[in-house]
Amino acid sequence: MLLGTIIGKSGTNRFTFLVTGNAKKFMYVQTKHKEGYFVLAQIVEMEKQQKTTIATCNVMGHQDDNGVLKNLRTPLEPNSEVEYAEDEFVKKMLTVEDNTKGAYIGTLEDRENIKVYLDLNKVISKHLVVLAKTGSGKSFFTGCLLEEVLDKNIPIVVIDPHGEYSSLKYPAERNEAHKKFGIEPLGYYKKIQEYSPDVEKNTEARQLKLNAKNLTGSEIMHLLPAKLSSGQMGLVYSALSDINKTADFDQLIISLQAEENNAKWMLINIIEYLKKLNLFSDISTEVTELVQVGKCTIINLRGIPQEIQEIIVYKIVNDLFNARKQGMISPFFLVLEECHTYAPERSFGETKSSSILRQVAAEGRKFGIGLAMITQRPARIDKSLLSQAGTQVIFKLTNPNDLRAISASVEGITKETENEIINLHVGNAMIVGMTNTPVFTTIRPRKTKHGGESIDIVGTFAGSKVEYDTTGTLEQFIPQKQTWREKKEVINMIKPKIMKNDIRLLVDKKIKSLKAILIPGVLMLCSDNGFDYSILINLVNGNIVTDTERATGKKLIFNFDKMSEKELKIFSIILKSGNEFTAAELFSKSGLTFSEVYDIVKILEKKKLILKKNDKFELIEEFQVYRNLKDYACYEKNEFIGFEYDEKQEPANKIEDILAVIKRFTTIKNYKDCYLVKYDVEFEK
Numbered sequence: 001m002l003l004g005t006i007i008g009k010s011g012t013n014r015f016t017f018l019v020t021g022n023a024k025k026f027m028y029v030q031t032k033h034k035e036g037y038f039v040l041a042q043i044v045e046m047e048k049q050q051k052t053t054i055a056t057c058n059v060m061g062h063q064d065d066n067g068v069l070k071n072l073r074t075p076l077e078p079n080s081e082v083e084y085a086e087d088e089f090v091k092k093m094l095t096v097e098d099n100t101k102g103a104y105i106g107t108l109e110d111r112e113n114i115k116v117y118l119d120l121n122k123v124i125s126k127h128l129v130v131l132a133k134t135g136s137g138k139s140f141f142t143g144c145l146l147e148e149v150l151d152k153n154i155p156i157v158v159i160d161p162h163g164e165y166s167s168l169k170y171p172a173e174r175n176e177a178h179k180k181f182g183i184e185p186l187g188y189y190k191k192i193q194e195y196s197p198d199v200e201k202n203t204e205a206r207q208l209k210l211n212a213k214n215l216t217g218s219e220i221m222h223l224l225p226a227k228l229s230s231g232q233m234g235l236v237y238s239a240l241s242d243i244n245k246t247a248d249f250d251q252l253i254i255s256l257q258a259e260e261n262n263a264k265w266m267l268i269n270i271i272e273y274l275k276k277l278n279l280f281s282d283i284s285t286e287v288t289e290l291v292q293v294g295k296c297t298i299i300n301l302r303g304i305p306q307e308i309q310e311i312i313v314y315k316i317v318n319d320l321f322n323a324r325k326q327g328m329i330s331p332f333f334l335v336l337e338e339c340h341t342y343a344p345e346r347s348f349g350e351t352k353s354s355s356i357l358r359q360v361a362a363e364g365r366k367f368g369i370g371l372a373m374i375t376q377r378p379a380r381i382d383k384s385l386l387s388q389a390g391t392q393v394i395f396k397l398t399n400p401n402d403l404r405a406i407s408a409s410v411e412g413i414t415k416e417t418e419n420e421i422i423n424l425h426v427g428n429a430m431i432v433g434m435t436n437t438p439v440f441t442t443i444r445p446r447k448t449k450h451g452g453e454s455i456d457i458v459g460t461f462a463g464s465k466v467e468y469d470t471t472g473t474l475e476q477f478i479p480q481k482q483t484w485r486e487k488k489e490v491i492n493m494i495k496p497k498i499m500k501n502d503i504r505l506l507v508d509k510k511i512k513s514l515k516a517i518l519i520p521g522v523l524m525l526c527s528d529n530g531f532d533y534s535i536l537i538n539l540v541n542g543n544i545v546t547d548t549e550r551a552t553g554k555k556l557i558f559n560f561d562k563m564s565e566k567e568l569k570i571f572s573i574i575l576k577s578g579n580e581f582t583a584a585e586l587f588s589k590s591g592l593t594f595s596e597v598y599d600i601v602k603i604l605e606k607k608k609l610i611l612k613k614n615d616k617f618e619l620i621e622e623f624q625v626y627r628n629l630k631d632y633a634c635y636e637k638n639e640f641i642g643f644e645y646d647e648k649q650e651p652a653n654k655i656e657d658i659l660a661v662i663k664r665f666t667t668i669k670n671y672k673d674c675y676l677v678k679y680d681v682e683f684e685k
Contacts, residue, residue, distance in 0.1 A: 040060045060435060143168065150191050163301075164451040209280070225308060427442065491643060491674075522539060
């Protein structure tokens with residue numbers, strides 16, 4: 001299809017043509033060079049004056065005999081015809097549809113039939129940067145990319161300061177965009193493992209513990225959440241000289257207390273503060289837990305102070321980098337959200353994590369560590385990190401400082417390109433590094449739920465249950481029988497991984513009836529020896545929940561009120577004993593007489609709390625749970641959701657009764673009531 005002819009001056013990188021056909025901005029066009037090959041170009045601007053329309057094009061290049069995209073050496077001829085570039089020609093020239101090793105992230109701008117794949121080998125081995133202003137799509141795109149990386153079973157570690165990426169567990173709600181892009185909603189629940197230093201705020205996460213073993217003096221000083229003066233640093237070195245090459249915080253405090261300098265007390269206070277954060281432990285989260293084939297580990301730092309986040313990022317990245325250099329873990333993909341806060345431009349100050357991130361950016365590719373840096377402030381990020389990225393995905397940016405920073409650090413960005421960045425629509429990206437010139441791409445919908453979107457407050461409460469006051473003057477306006485408006489209610493609940501509307505699409509059988517049933521529960525934050533975890537109790541049947549989708553779990557017994565104090569004492573010893581025990585073993589630990597212990601054992605046997613097995617006794621299965629409650633930890637997020645249900649069950653157990661029992665075996669830091677969702681499905685015969 002003829003679009004026009006080249007007019008005026010033409011160069012090797014740009015030309016203009018007089019539009020006579022149906023041309024529009026971002027359209028891919030082709031024209032023939034005098035040497036006989038076809039050249040691919042893209043319309044980047046159109047201007048109209050009276051009845052004349054002029055289009056300006058960026059030249060993308062031509063293919064040589066080996067299929068490599070090359071720049072022009074001589075300009076195009078004036079009066080050459082400009083034609084609409086057919087899809088196959090564009091695919092051949094840009095090679096964006098390599099889906100063997102690629103990550104499907106969208107379609108070419110103005111070409112819905114041409115899918116765009118990022119070369120994962122290049123992205124991971126040569127690093128990636130994602131740049132965008134708030135709300136332009138950077139986190140959404142990163143979620144799409146992580147879905148593709150997970151499908152390839154590449155290990156991922158995500159530093160997530162806002163808790164956005166836990167939504168990768170849940171499938172998105174199916175819509176027309178999924179059909180248009182050929183995408184099916186999918187949740188990666190079994191492939192996501194989440195850690196956080198604060199599991200009270202982030203109940204869906206396992207507790208993160210940093211390694212406190214074998215810290216060097218320089219490491220200890222680097223980990224302190226304060227900038228030390230030269231005098232304080234000298235004092236720390238003096239204290240460390242009395243310790244072996246490696247130490248811990250307790251040893252350092254003892255050594256500092258022996259110093260005669262009064263400045264020691266400020267240092268001791270800082271170290272005590274760091275200890276009280278409960279971040280470091282001899283029993284730490286191992287690097288082999290964080291990097292696993294086919295898994296995505298999310299370090300959820302939501303609610304953690306910024307100065308503590310820097311310490312965590314430094315320690316985790318440093319440990320992972322050293323472990324990878326030693327071959328202790330496999331190659332992996334490190335994703336750093338809000339990168340400018342952890343590695344700012346040096347004029348904005350140095351953070352605890354700056355140096356290790358610069359090192360990973362410079363050396364990580366040699367050891368199989370790919371780095372993805374996501375930021376909304378390119379002007380504030382360390383420019384050495386930006387310059388290390390081989391692929392840049394740029395969304396809409398309007399801040400002049402950010403645009404200048406990109407121009408100075410990213411190859412292939414011109415003054416004209418800056419204007420295109422300002423004019424990008426939300427969800428559209430300019431990808432630099434795939435070809436010689438930027439590729440404009442429409443990002444595909446996510447398979448998973450997007451966690452970076454703003455909370456829909458109006459949508460949450462719209463149509464929810466409201467109990468009316470039907471007394472006094474309101475009676476004349478509201479009928480007495482209309483107590484509830486609708487069946488939707490805003491409640492604190494553990495959201496199911498598959499919503500009711502999706503069940504009909506996921507099963508092959510025809511469904512006769514489908515009911516959503518709310519089951520009341522209590523979520524407790526517990527602590528054992530500094531390790532925090534949550535357990536979930538079903539208030540209907542009293543089970544400790546191990547399967548939130550079915551609201552099922554291990555049976556618990558709560559009839560401790562029928563036991564005497566001596567019986568409870570013996571019972572607590574039994575819980576700490578091995579699987580089998582004798583009365584004599586209990587006697588040695590109890591402080592009671594043997595006859596008292598023997599009588600209590602017989603009473604417990606009669607109550608069927610313990611069973612006799614040959615010459616020994618063992619605890620019944622229902623009590624085995626209490627031996628190690630953290631084995632039944634619940635890692636689910638509870639939140640207030642507007643949810644429409646068919647039935648709400650009533651609790652058969654009181655929360656205070658359950659708390660009275662559980663606190664005998666662990667420390668309860670806090671608790672909150674919530675609801676589980678169970679679907680009752682009846683199929684047609």
